[in-house]
Amino acid sequence: MSGLPDAHTQRFKPDMPEVVMHLHMPANPAVGVVVSNEKCTAxxxxxxxxxxxxxxxxxxxxxxxxxxxxxGVLAPGTDERSRPHKVRLYSVASPTGGEGEKRHVIATTVKRLIAEHRDRPGLFLGVTSNLLCDLRPGDEIRLTGPNGKRFLVPRNAGEHDYVFFATGTGIAPYRGMVHDLLEAGVQSRIVLVMGSPYRTDLLYDEHFRSLERDHPGFLYVPTLSRERQQDGQQPMYVRDRLGRVASDLASSFSSGRALVYICGVAGMELGIFEEMALRLSPADLGGYLEIDPEAMGRIGRWDRRMIHRAVRPTRRIFMEVY
Ligand SMILES: Cc1cc2nc3c(=O)[nH]c(=O)nc-3n(C[C@H](O)[C@H](O)[C@H](O)COP(=O)(O)OP(=O)(O)OC[C@H]3O[C@@H](n4cnc5c(N)ncnc54)[C@H](O)[C@@H]3O)c2cc1C
Known part of the structure; x- marks a missing residue:
């Protein structure tokens, strides 16, 4: 049971903005023109x-x-079964007002999918991610969407604090969200925990460092899993930052003001939930996760099948994992 008043428990509903979806479908795609295509790792x-x-x-x-x-992005041509390529989704990395404050320019963050498969020789190059990464300014690309209505910042943005967890290209939505929040002048506390293996894989690193310098309410926490942190601490995962976040935002968690966003590699949510179960007091935890007693006894051995069954996030948690 949560110790929070009713308005802050599982019955809490965020005041989500109205968004439009599916204005362009594969049968009537939008045609966009590439403005720029730049490496965003160091x-x-x-x-x-x-x-x-x-x-x-x-x-x-x-x-x-x-x-x-x-x-969505529609690659030209057909797949191995001679069917048109299916739509692949890419997160919007630009603010609501558009990239560079141009409403007609959108941006995204794309990782080339490069793999080897046991059952076929040679290198496998993901169809759409590599198409996008090879595009040059002036090239045309077919698009669909918009998609998604849940992973958004609420309308009453200033009434909440924000914990954004990202791995890899999961940083994309936060680039726009952080910009929108800071531009709106909200007094909220905003913590961005970005995880990557090495320092060179931190995306938009300088951008976020500069925002942190200019905005005292914004804390940027880059987190490296394969090398020491810049302050000399051991390698760690984003979940290992939960202790720091929970104490930094202690009153936001106990009042239910804090909203938790998780975006990136599927599976990252498990470790974050386990750590929340360990670090938040039972009273505060109830506002975020409803956990069956049996699952509470198995922390450290949770698997993804338990999510939404034995471990149920409340609507203070927003997830986009892929
Ligand atoms: C909501 C959402 C948001 C997303 N946002 C982003 C984003 O911002 N940035 C980003 O980079 N990605 C994002 N993605 C992932 C993106 O949609 C694509 O899945 C990704 O780019 C790979 O697409 P692809 O066409 O390059 O690879 P594909 O060609 O689709 O290959 C995908 C997988 O299928 C396997 N595969 C395909 N064909 C074969 C085969 N013949 N034999 C064996 N294995 C095969 C490949 O190994 C690979 O693992 C998002 C996904 C979702 C659902």
């Missing part, structure tokens, strides 16, 4: 990740995409 990063801006003037996507939503 030095010799392990992954190839690019920031891509696309002009969607004259389409229904212009002015209708919010950070937290995604749009």
């Amino acid at each position: 030095g010799k990063a392990a992954a190839f990740i690019r920031h891509i801006a696309i002009d969607v003037s004259g389409t229904q996507l212009a002015g209708n995409l919010r950070p937290g939503q995604s749009f």
